[in-house]
Amino acid sequence: MSSQGVQGYEPRTGKAFGDPVPTTSDSGVGEIVGAAARAFPAWSGLASAERGAVLERLADALDAESEVLIATADSETALGVPRLTTELKRTTNxxxxxAGVLAEGSYREATIDSPDPDIIPPRPDLRRILQPLGVVAxxxxxxxxxxxxxxxxxxxxALAAGCPVVVKAHSAHPQTSRETARVVASVLPEGVFGIVYGTEAGRVLVQHPLVKAVGFTGSTAGGRALFDLAQGRPEPIPFYGELGSVNPVVVLPSAAANRSAELATGFAQSLTMGVGQFCTNPxxxxxxxxxxxxLAEAVGGAGGGAMLTERMRDSYQSxxxxxxxxxxVRLVATGSxxxxxxxxxxxLYQVSLEDFVADKEKLTEECFGPAGIVVTYDDPAQLPEVLRGLEGSLTATVHADPDDHALAAAVLDEIRRFAGRLVFNGWPTGxxxxxxMHHGGPWPATTSPLHTSVGxxxxxxxxxxxxxxxxxxxLLPPELQNANPLNIPRREDGVLVVP
Amino acid sequence: MSSQGVQGYEPRTGKAFGDPVPTTSDSGVGEIVGAAARAFPAWSGLASAERGAVLERLADALDAESEVLIATADSETALGVPRLTTELKRTTNxxxxxAGVLAEGSYREATIDSPDPDIIPPRPDLRRILQPLGVVAxxxxxxxxxxxxxxxxxxxxALAAGCPVVVKAHSAHPQTSRETARVVASVLPEGVFGIVYGTEAGRVLVQHPLVKAVGFTGSTAGGRALFDLAQGRPEPIPFYGELGSVNPVVVLPSAAANRSAELATGFAQSLTMGVGQFCTNPxxxxxxxxxxxxLAEAVGGAGGGAMLTERMRDSYQSxxxxxxxxxxVRLVATGSxxxxxxxxxxxLYQVSLEDFVADKEKLTEECFGPAGIVVTYDDPAQLPEVLRGLEGSLTATVHADPDDHALAAAVLDEIRRFAGRLVFNGWPTGxxxxxxMHHGGPWPATTSPLHTSVGxxxxxxxxxxxxxxxxxxxLLPPELQNANPLNIPRREDGVLVVP
Structure with a gap:
């Protein structure tokens, strides 16, 4: 980031891309958050179906501008047009x-208890519903x-929930952010969406009294720093950070014996997809x-690419x-x-299970990029205990053939303690x-094990x-009125009632 | 707390009650947490119905020992036998x-998506469920x-969820805590329940690596200190603190005109119930x-009592x-x-709406005990704006007669932003x-606005x-198997299915 703004670059050449996007001043952040707070009552007051219709229009608008969005993102990220085309479609889907969640209506968890004066303590008429928190960063x-x-x-x-959103753009793709923000702002009511640029603007944003929750995707160090700011506020606020993850994969003996070529190809593809820049990278x-x-042959035959930023490239090399x-640790393969x-x-590196256990902390540090470590075991019965000590991860994967199922059950019982998504005979990327879907997990996969950033x-x-x-x-919101005018699923006297 | 242990007292006399209960050493906390962690797999592995049956047995065991529990608690808290009898029944209920929640089964949120290879990104077979976090403090x-x-x-x-529990006993009732713990430990499997005594033991507990979440009920200062410890850990953990609350009540003009005597009596009862020592005290x-x-007549005619601790009495007086x-501020009534x-x-104190607005921060500090402030307004149209600035509260209450309903709607739209439970023509205590039920709210009512400590x-x-x-x-948990062997409500391809 230059002093006059956030400069985008082309990872393929290392050259500057476009003009710097001006960083947002402290007062600028305040104005944008203020506008979002003023927009909150109207946005949260829309009926769910109306808010869903706006989300549909936003999806259509982004699809309509796919050409410029994808071209800009390809220049700034080098992720390639096919991947970015899929990613934009995934984003609009x-x-x-x-929009479908809003139409279905149970996301508000309408719950009605009728009065009961005879139980201890007596129960009045109680009606519970979820409502949006306010401005989200x-x-x-x-x-x-x-x-x-x-x-x-x-x-x-957050928009679906009824919360206005202020985005802190990532410095790796300021032009893509600006182009996307232009489309979003053209569809949403004024103030419901805002965007800020620059690291300091992000810090101001997290600490703004009118910001009521934060979503974050990025590194453990960066996420932890912002988490600490959010929790240290006079009014601490929920901070949902999706951070680092090593995403262990366990190949059990029969699977390895029966399908080594398929496993090697699949692993190399998953490891190198997007130049290994996936939070679910194995x-x-x-x-x-x-x-x-x-495995070595597959990774040795795989191609790398340009990483998103110079800093990531340097970090990968180090x-x-x-x-x-x-x-x-032994280097067993180097791709192109x-x-x-x-x-x-x-x-691709290799280490024995014994040596891995002896230096687990170092060897389970996330390496952002297309590098993996294969930990070779002799006795598969040791796997559950070794896995027991692993720290939180977004995913964990098991490859098992029928003869492996008893061991797979024991492995499963360990990995479900530390990983948010458990993959069987597949790969974690995607x-x-x-x-x-649950895209989360215990620390350091996320700052909040109860919640997901996808799904x-x-x-x-x-x-x-x-x-x-x-x-x-x-005087009740329609979701809680006796007649259930919106015809949504509710819990009535403890029983789920689906219209 | 004396140096050799936690000493209970009789609030009615200020005299020591029973022997001091020894404080738990750092290593003692470690042993208890270790035992809880070892008990976690078996406890969480029980079928929901079996865990529910244990909770039922615990309820029965506590009811069976009600005489000694209530007598001990009455000595240590001076809350009185009738109130404590109700409270114990509420606890066992x-x-x-x-147990009913476990039997119903939807608390695990079983969710099944069938594969769809054609959407972007393609969807494999996905099955989501909730599982317990681990040891809870x-x-x-x-x-x-x-x-x-x-x-x-x-x-x-927490026990219902499948988590072992380690309780930090409150220093105001060590004997009651010990008696209750004896009953709990007699019913639960070994290690599933533990108890520690002493402030330092509590700090050690929150920071223990095997503790995965914390529940807290108490003061804002005490809760904030422990919250900061929990968030500052190398692995931050969820901390659910229920803290302070002023619980504003709004009496609208017609209600005041039509029912002043009833309102005054109700208010005085709610204000002085349990010597005002309710987190929902108005x-x-x-x-x-x-x-x-x-109001002055009612509060002047009301009786106080002994507060729970000497420190609370001193804090109330100050x-x-x-x-x-x-x-x-004007003192308008003093009870006995x-x-x-x-x-x-x-x-009871009185202040004008204008003077209240001028010194809102001071006048909205929670006073733990049977003291209230009546803020008198001339123009009811000013109420929504004045309420807009109030900080988080567990409850907010409106008294309105039919002529007040338009104004009640405007007031409701403000109070729902800062209070977790909105009471109409009632009182917040109970x-x-x-x-x-939702017993929570924005900071400082709680540290976690998404969650409730009751219900x-x-x-x-x-x-x-x-x-x-x-x-x-x-290999799936039964809740997620195709045949739905436990016959629980599930979401299947986006649709809630209730058996």
């Missing part, structure tokens, strides 16, 4: 999913310029040593160098990668946007309950 | 409610020796000046003194109260335990999602 990610960025999952879910693979050659220098710009090549339930992060006690029907 | 409250204490709502909901009443005389010294022990008398949804504080991707049916 995400907005449409939330969203810190967008470097590695998903659409899906976890200006109009990404945090923004979509950085750690537990496998019998019999498949190391196949991690890679430190692994090479590690006494018990561009020399120019911020290019890197994939790497996160579907749906009702049952329908992501909307809950921005909603808080309120209970109405003994109010006249006409 | 709470355990039974959670519970800080019990002074003012509810049963319902928010050793076997209270935090403990009941500390602030907005009303026309026409009913001040009736708040009362500072209000008397306040230039724009015992001279001996830690007795206090109720107080919190029903049910599906639709069925309190169980969610201790549960986090996990998603199974493409697992064989036999």
């Amino acid at each position: 995400q907005l449409r999913l939330f 969203v810190f967008s990610a470097s590695n998903f310029p659409f899906a976890f960025s200006v109009a990404g999952g945090d923004t979509a879910s 950085g750690l693979l537990f496998a019998p040593s019999s498949i190391v050659d196949a 991690t890679v160098d430190s692994l090479i220098a590690h006494s018990s 990668g561009p020399e120019e710009g911020w290019g890197v090549a994939p790497r 996160v579907a946007v749906s009702w049952a 329908a339930t992501g909307v809950r992060r921005w909603l808080a309950p309120v209970t109405y006690q003994s109010w006249p029907d006409a | 709470q355990l039974r409610l959670f 519970v800080f019990s409250a002074s003012n509810f020796p049963f319902a928010f204490s050793v076997a209270g709502g935090d403990t009941a909901s 500390g602030l009443l907005f009303a026309p000046s026409s009913i001040v005389d009736a 708040t009362v003194d500072s209000l008397i010294a306040h230039s724009s 109260g015992p001279e001996e022990g830690w007795g206090v008398a109720p107080r 919190v029903a335990v049910s599906w639709a 069925a949804t309190g169980v969610r504080r201790w549960l986090a999602p996990v998603t199974y991707q493409s697992w064989p049916d036999a």
Whole structure:
């Protein structure tokens, strides 16, 4: 970031892209948050279906501008047109999913208890519903310029909840952010959406008294710093950070024996997809040593690419160098990668299970980029105990053939303690946007193990309950009125009632 | 607390009650937490119905020991046998409610999405469920020796979720805590429940790496200190603190004109119930000046009592003194109260709406005890704007007759922004335990506006999602298996399905 603004770059060449986007001053942040707060009553007051219709229009508008958005993002991220085309579609489908969530209506958790004067303590008429928190700050990610960025999952879910959103643009793609923000602002009512640029603007945003919750996707260090700011406020606020993750994969013996070539290809693809810049990148693979050659061949044949920023490239190189220098780690494959710009090549390392256990902390540090470590085991019975000590992760994966199922059950019982999504005979990269998706996990995968940044339930992060006690029907929100005029699912005297 | 242990006292006399209960050493806390962590797999692995049956047995065991529990609590708290009898029944009914929640089964939020290879991004088979976090620390409250204490709502909901619990006993009732803990430990499997004594033990508990979440009920200062410890850990953990609350009540003009005597009696009862030691105590009443005389008469005729601790009595006296010294505040009534022990008398103060607005911060500080301030208004149209600035509260109450309903709607639109429960033509004290209850609210009412410490949804504080991707049916938890063997409500392809 230059002194006069946030400068975008082309990772493929390392050259500046476009003019710097001016950083937002402290007072500028205040004005944008103030406008969002003023827009809150009207935006949250819209009927769910009306808010859903706006999200649909936003999705259509983004799709209509896909050409310029994708071209700009490709210049700034080097992620390539096919991937960015898919990512933008995923982003607009995400907005449409939330429109569906709003239409279905149970996201407000309408709950009605009829009075009972005879129990202890006596129960009056009680009606509970979720309502939006207020202005939400969203810190967008470097590695998903659409899906976890200006109009990404945090923004979509917060808007769906009824919260105005102020995005802090990621410095890796200021032009993409600005172009996307232009489209978003053209569709949403005034004030409901705002965007700020610059690191200091982000800090001011998190501490603004009118900001009531924060969504963040990024590094553990960056997320922790902002989390600490949010929790240290006079009024602490919910901070939903999706941070680092090593995403261990466990290949059990029969699977390794039966499908080594398929596993090697699948692993190399998942490891190097998007130049390894996925939060679900499989950085750690537990496998019998019999498949190391196949893995090495696959990773050695894989191509790298330009990383998103110069700093990430440098960080990748320094991690890679430190692994090479590690006494018990062996480099077993190096793929190809561009020399120019911020290019890197994939790497595969190998370490024995015993040596891994001896230096677990170092060897489970996330390496952002296309580098992985295969941990080779002799005795698969040791796996559950080794896995027990791993820290929080967004995903954990098991490859198992029928003969492995007993061991898979024992492994499953460990990985479900530290990972948010458990993948069977698949690869962790690629996160579907749906009702049952959970994209989260214990620290340091996230700052808030109860919540997800992808999927329908992501909307809950921005909603808080309120209970109405003994109010006249006409003064209640329609969701809680006796006649259920919106015809939504409700819990009535403890029983779920679906119209 | 004496150096050799936690000494209980009789508030009615100020004399020591029983022997000091030894404080728990740092290593003692570690042993208890370690035992809880070891008990976690088996406790969380029980089927919901089995865990529910244990909660029912615990409720029965507490009821069976009611005589000794109530007598001990009455000595240590002076809350009186009738109130404590009700409170214990409420506590055991709470355990039974959670047994019902477990039987119903939707608390696990089983959600199944079938595969769809054609959407972007493609969707594999995804199955989401909530699972318990691990060992939970519970800080019990002074003012509810049963319902928010050793076997209270935090403990009941965490046990229901499948989490072992370690309680930090409140120093105001060590003997009651010990007696209750004895009953709880006699019913629960070994290690599933533990208790520690002493302030330092509490600090060690919050920072123990095996503790995965904290429930707290108490003062804003105490809660904030522990919240900061929990958030400052290397692995921050969810901290659910229920803190201070002023619980404003708004009496609209027609209600005041039509029912001044009833309102005055109701207010005085609610204000002085339990010597005002309720977190939902109505500390602030907005009303026309026409009913001040009736209010003063009611509060003047009300009796106080002994407060729970010497420190609370001193704090009450100092708040009362500072209000008397306040230039724009007028003392309008003083009730009666015992001279001996830690007795206090109720107080009512009056201030004009203009003077209230001029010194809002001071006049909205919670006064723990039977003292209230009536804020008199001339123009009811000013109420919404004055209410807009109030900080988070557990409750807010409106008294309105039919002629007031238009204004009540405008008031409602303000109070729902800062209060967790909105009471109409009632009083905030008395919190029903049910599906639709929300006992929470924005800071400083709680540290976590999304969650409740009372009611069925309190169980969610201790549960986090996990998603199974493409697992064989036999390896899935029964809640997620195709056949739905437990016959629970689930969301299938976006649709709630209730068996």
